[in-house]
Amino acid sequence: MANNNNLQLDELDLQILDLLIKDCRTPYLEIARICHVSGGTIHVRMKKMEDMGIIKGTRIILNLPKLGYDVCCFVGIFVDKTSSFNYVFDEMQKIKEVVELHITTGAYSIFAKVICKNISDLQELLMHKINTIDGIQRTDTFISLNQPIDRNITL
The missing domain is CATH 1.10.10.10 (Winged helix-like DNA-binding domain superfamily/Winged helix DNA-binding domain)
Incomplete structure (x- = not known):
């Protein structure tokens, strides 16, 4: 702010x-x-x-493991060319397991946060949904083991 x-x-x-x-x-x-x-x-x-767009709405915060979603991952995505970005965004929007998408600097073009029920679902997500999107060159996946800090910014 x-x-x-x-x-x-x-x-x-x-x-x-x-x-x-x-x-x-x-x-x-x-x-x-x-x-x-x-x-x-x-x-x-x-x-x-x-x-003014400062408050964008309200959200309910779910305890995802209690709902059976035990795997939280971050997927670094390499996009093949700049002209592919909008198509990749549109396709990623269709995948319900993708809960955040960030355009980034550094090694990855895009960083996505994904939530899955288990490792088998993660494998399915990566192999048959994300990595099949035209414009995605390759991905790197990082599994979150724990989230010791989860907070909003304080003013």
Whole structure:
């Protein structure tokens, strides 16, 4: 949030965001009480931050292993040429196991986070979905063993 001045956020906006980062289910009236303003003010501020694109929505965070998804991986993707990027993005969008996609610097053109139920599903994903996409030259896969830090940025 380096460009706060361009985004026209004030201390109240930042305080609201900080409270929501800690618990996005905090009711507007509770936020209002903590911030010493009215519930209507919180509603207006939230709408403003949504309109500005600062708040992009809300999400539920699932405990994936409890749902049977035990494998989290990162796939480094080498794209054969720049003109292939949009096609690769479109095809990767269709794969439900791909939960994040990043254009990167360094060794890989793209870095994808994928979630699978098991190693067999990962193998199927790599061999028959990702590596068959035209424009992908090759991939490197990194299996996550543990995630000791999982947090949002604090303001």
